[in-house]
Each structure stands twice: as C-alpha cells, then as structure tokens.
Amino acid sequence: MNRRLWWKLSGTLALGTLVLFWVISFLGATTEQQMSFIARKHQETLKDWGHTAERLYLAGDEQALARWLEQLQRDENTWAAVVRSEIQPLAGSELSSQFQEGFRLGRNVEWKIHLYFTENPIMDLTFADGHTHFLITLPQRMRPGAYLPEARLFLKAALPLTVLLALCLVIYRHLMNPVRQLELATRQFSEGNLGARARALLGNRNDELTALAETFDQMAERIGDLIQSQRRLISDLSHELRTPLTRIDMAISCVEEGIDTQHFLPRIRRECDLMRALVEDTLTLAWLENEQPELNQEDLDLTDLVDTIAEDARYEYPEHHIRTELPEQAEIRGTSHRALAQAIENVVRNACKYTPAGGTVMIRLQEEAGGYRLSVEDDGPGVPAEQLEAIFRPFFRATRIRESVPSGHGLGLALASRHLDAIGGRIRACNLAGNGGLAMHLWLPAVRM
Ligand SMILES: Nc1ncnc2c1ncn2[C@@H]1O[C@H](COP(=O)(O)OP(=O)(O)OP(=O)(O)O)[C@@H](O)[C@H]1O
Ligand SMILES: [Mg+2]
Structure with missing residues (x-):
C-alpha cells in the first residue's frame, strides 16, 4: 500500500513546525532589537x-x-x-x-x-x-520595552497557537473532505442508490483514502450486481412458478369435482417435482452467485466421468448415436466432482434433448495446455448467433427450438457456467458449419489454480 498520506501529513507538520520556529525566533529578535532604543x-x-x-x-x-x-x-x-x-592622568601617562x-x-x-x-x-x-x-x-x-511582556506572550503563546491551529485545520480538511465524500456515497448506497460511487468524487488525489474509495466502489459494484441479479432471479422464478401453479390449481379443481382423478393426481405430482427442481436449481444458482464458494477439492479421472455421463445419456436417449472420443486417462486435481459432473451432464443432456431422434451427439475430450478441452457437438437446430452468449443467462431460452422439444426452464447452462467458474473452468457455445448443430466447448484446468 502506498504511504502518500503519511508523507503528506508528516511533511506538512514538519515543514509547518520548522517555519513556525523560524518565524518566532526571527520576530523575537527583531522586536527586541526595535524595543531596545529610547523613543x-x-x-x-x-x-x-x-x-x-x-x-x-x-x-x-x-x-x-x-x-x-x-x-x-x-x-x-x-x-x-x-x-x-x-580626570588626572598619573605616572606620566x-x-x-x-x-x-x-x-x-x-x-x-x-x-x-x-x-x-x-x-x-x-x-x-x-x-x-x-x-x-x-x-x-x-x-x-x-524606559523602552514597555510592551515586552505582551510581545513575549504573543510570540510564545498566541502566534504558535494560531499557526498550529491553522496547520491542524489544513490537515483536518485534507482528511475530512474525502471521508465526507465517502460517507455521502455510503449513505446514498445504503438508501438504495446502487449506482453511488466514491472514487470519482475525490478528483485527482491519489493516496490511502482514494484506495479506500476504490475498495468501496468495488464492493458497491459487486453488491449492486448481486442485488440486481437476485432481483432478476426472484422475478424470473416467480414468473416461472406461475405456470405450474396454475396447472396444479386446475388439476386440483378437477380432482375436487371428481373428474378423471386417476389422470390428474400423477400430473399434480409431476408439477410438484418440476417446481421443486426449479426452486432447487434457482437456489443453487443464487448460492453460486452470492457466495462464490470454495468447492470441495478432489482428484478425479475426467475420462471416467465423461464415460459415465455418456452411458447414462445412451440409456436415456436410446435412439441417439452418442459417440465418444476419450483419452485413456485424464486426471484432474483439486476440483469438485459434483460441480464438474453437473456442468457436463447439463451440456450433454441439452445436446441430446435438442437433437432429433436418430441424430448424433459427439463427445470429444482432448488434452490442452494446462487442462482439457471437452467438446459436445449435436445434430440439433443450433442457436441464433446473437443468442450464443445469452443462453448462459438464467431463464433464457433461445428462439429456434423445435416444437416437439419440451422447453426447460433455461437454468441448465447458467448453472453449468457458474459451476465451471467456481472450479476455474470456462464454457463457450458456437454453431457448427454445415447442418448447423451446436458445439459446446468446455475448458477444464488440470490443476485448480
Ligand atoms: N444443444 C443445444 N441446441 C440448441 N439449443 C440449445 C442447446 N443447448 C441449449 N440451447 C438453448 O439454450 C437455452 C438455455 O439452455 P439451458 O440448458 O440453460 O436451459 P433449458 O435446457 O431450456 O432448461 P433446463 O436446462 O433448465 O431444463 C435453451 O432453452 C435452448 O434454447
Ligand atoms: Mg438444459
């Protein structure tokens, strides 16, 4: 940390005291000299x-x-x-x-x-x-020097007191001005103005207090973003919950009236499961965004993990051709098995979901500098180019989805990207040339940084 404030304060104080001593001794000598003659x-x-x-x-x-x-x-x-x-000179002098x-x-x-x-x-x-x-x-x-006591009182008490008070005032203002600006920004922020920042209010100065203002701004930025994203999450979640709730409402009404109970009871159960999954995913997302958690540090073999996920997908989508190209072994150290498995599963599940029956999903794992690249390519419709980044936002669904595919909640990729963030990885989407399927590229570090 720079110590500019220390240098500024000690410099002002040392210089001020030096000048004060010099002025007092100069004025003392001059006044005494001038007072020593008869008027x-x-x-x-x-x-x-x-x-x-x-x-x-x-x-x-x-x-x-x-x-x-x-x-x-x-x-x-x-x-x-x-x-x-x-006078009488003596002895002949x-x-x-x-x-x-x-x-x-x-x-x-x-x-x-x-x-x-x-x-x-x-x-x-x-x-x-x-x-x-x-x-x-x-x-x-x-007799000269009639005002000597007053002059001495002035030089020994009034003058040093005034100069020291002025010095203290200068130092106080230098310290208090930025503190006041900081207080103002903090108050505005606490009153709900999430855009309130302190650094810009401090102008060109550059010292410990501006460092404090910068830290405040970083904190305000992060908290502001968090609050915004939480608000968005809550509003999206309540919007998402409205549809299953309406369906449950209708189903219950039918059950109450004794209409097709056998059909509606399992439906209510399904909607409840859906809602539970939705709430759990949203809570996980909020947790990952809020806490930036330190996940478990485990060692695992990525080849094994991807193989298992592909196997599960083959079981779930028996009509798809799910191909894999995996190395013998791909060891990853200090990562989270759960976070990694969920992220890869989400991506593979999407690829299967948006690929028509009989289509191919290709899963490739390659070693790359410092880690592994996992690519999942599918035969689906792809995503409009301008939405390739937006699909990682919570509750976002791309527009080009086949009618037959039941639309999800748009949380899978948001969770996958947050999970990868938490273990130091990255995820990116691009459309494939030719028949236009989607390719998801995941980069995973071999050792957690
Ligand atoms: N392989 C893919 N092919 C085409 N579109 C995709 C693919 N993967 C994701 N998308 C698009 O991105 C959107 C977001 O995907 P995401 O996995 O986050 O949500 P979801 O699959 O709709 O729902 P959830 O995963 O929460 O059940 C999807 O709605 C879809 O429009
Ligand atoms: Mg999904």
Whole structure:
C-alpha cells in the first residue's frame, strides 16, 4: 500500500513546525532589537534637558540651575545632577583623544538599552566643554520595552497557537473532505442508490483514502450486481412458478369435482417435482452467485466421468448415436466432482434433448495446455448467433427450438457456467458449419489454480 498520506501529513507538520520556529525566533529578535532604543521623542526631551542645563550652567547662575534640577527631579520622580569630570592622568601617562571624546559618566541617549536591567540606566548629556555632564536616571515613562511582556506572550503563546491551529485545520480538511465524500456515497448506497460511487468524487488525489474509495466502489459494484441479479432471479422464478401453479390449481379443481382423478393426481405430482427442481436449481444458482464458494477439492479421472455421463445419456436417449472420443486417462486435481459432473451432464443432456431422434451427439475430450478441452457437438437446430452468449443467462431460452422439444426452464447452462467458474473452468457455445448443430466447448484446468 502506498504511504502518500503519511508523507503528506508528516511533511506538512514538519515543514509547518520548522517555519513556525523560524518565524518566532526571527520576530523575537527583531522586536527586541526595535524595543531596545529610547523613543525618538524621549531622546529629544533628554537632549533639550541637557541644553537647558548647559545654558543655565554657562549663565553662571548656580541657584537657577539648582532650582531647575530640583523641579525636574520632582516632576519626573528621578535623580538628576550636573557634574564635572576632571580626570588626572598619573605616572606620566597621557589621555588619548579617542578616550577624551568618548568619555562619559552615563549612557548616550542614542545607545541601545538592555531591556532586562532592573534599575533604569543613567543617561549622560555631555556639555560642549567635554568634561561637564548633565546626568539623569532615565525616567520610568521613557524606559523602552514597555510592551515586552505582551510581545513575549504573543510570540510564545498566541502566534504558535494560531499557526498550529491553522496547520491542524489544513490537515483536518485534507482528511475530512474525502471521508465526507465517502460517507455521502455510503449513505446514498445504503438508501438504495446502487449506482453511488466514491472514487470519482475525490478528483485527482491519489493516496490511502482514494484506495479506500476504490475498495468501496468495488464492493458497491459487486453488491449492486448481486442485488440486481437476485432481483432478476426472484422475478424470473416467480414468473416461472406461475405456470405450474396454475396447472396444479386446475388439476386440483378437477380432482375436487371428481373428474378423471386417476389422470390428474400423477400430473399434480409431476408439477410438484418440476417446481421443486426449479426452486432447487434457482437456489443453487443464487448460492453460486452470492457466495462464490470454495468447492470441495478432489482428484478425479475426467475420462471416467465423461464415460459415465455418456452411458447414462445412451440409456436415456436410446435412439441417439452418442459417440465418444476419450483419452485413456485424464486426471484432474483439486476440483469438485459434483460441480464438474453437473456442468457436463447439463451440456450433454441439452445436446441430446435438442437433437432429433436418430441424430448424433459427439463427445470429444482432448488434452490442452494446462487442462482439457471437452467438446459436445449435436445434430440439433443450433442457436441464433446473437443468442450464443445469452443462453448462459438464467431463464433464457433461445428462439429456434423445435416444437416437439419440451422447453426447460433455461437454468441448465447458467448453472453449468457458474459451476465451471467456481472450479476455474470456462464454457463457450458456437454453431457448427454445415447442418448447423451446436458445439459446446468446455475448458477444464488440470490443476485448480
Ligand atoms: N444443444 C443445444 N441446441 C440448441 N439449443 C440449445 C442447446 N443447448 C441449449 N440451447 C438453448 O439454450 C437455452 C438455455 O439452455 P439451458 O440448458 O440453460 O436451459 P433449458 O435446457 O431450456 O432448461 P433446463 O436446462 O433448465 O431444463 C435453451 O432453452 C435452448 O434454447
Ligand atoms: Mg438444459
């Protein structure tokens, strides 16, 4: 069985999870990066405060600077100061210009801020002289990463949940669509629509579920055929039973009225036997069609069997010339004696029945690759060419039958062909050239396949 569904599902799941991980880690890194800087407008405010402090400092009004600082600390609920850094190089060392230009007591407002510090960082706005600094602990309202918890919640819960739900939905729909179609076909079939099929509803897909739909179709085909043939059998059987029943009815009426009882009683018996045979044959046919049974596996000599059947036919039709051409021995293994005997008997009996008295029935048995060919040729009227296949249908009678031949029920050949099917054989009919009798060809396997 192909495992396409497995590959499709595991592929979708693996790829979806991979993409999900990648998206989460990419979005996490980008959001954190973007949240790590002080907002531009806060940067501007801090720079403005630096300029104000510098202006007040340069004006030399220390009182005003102190008041302003006081006010700012109160307003922003933070710490702020203006300080001077005088660095004294020792032991004859010198300060590099790179150190002097970059030296700060706190952080530049444009630098990235670590989001996980518990304390807010101290910002440094250095005055133009390079060694006086306006320092301020970053006010809480300016701290970046205000939405970090929400962003983390989104990335760690909402996003994976949504993506996984979407993934599950895709997989669910992929599985459920064909299952629904199958359910629809099954429901239609169970409601009596014997033509309901599932495979065509599944379009171009090809996986385990389409295999299931194909199996359903095969089952529906077989059950549909069975139901049709059973319906036909029942209707044909009731039709066939009507005539003997009417005859019995009439005979009973005559007996009741005391008319020719001696004549009608055996007639009723005959009709009853006929009806019993008819019902038994129909039941055997239904059994062979329904069950496709495993018949007994026996070994037998076909030459013996055909010889016995020919002998019986000679006894039954003493005026016919029943000839046989049989090999010394024709062993068949693993077959059913009963099925084979009934099939051959039916064919031989037909040949005798439809051959006029004094005519010849030729029975030939020849070995063929893998089995035996049994031909039964007669002197009868043959069958119209277009009916050569139809004669194997139950209750079918060909049109070209001599008036003198009592018409049967049309079950013999149907049974013979089903019996041969059951033991792996075949049967075929053709008209003989010349005087136009019928030839029946049976192919029988030497060993049951
Ligand atoms: N040897 C034959 N020659 C001419 N017609 C035949 C021959 N064998 C069969 N048929 C035709 O095929 C029909 C079907 O044959 P089949 O043996 O199934 O039924 P039947 O002989 O009519 O009845 P049953 O066998 O049930 O008593 C027959 O009614 C007959 O018309
Ligand atoms: Mg017959």
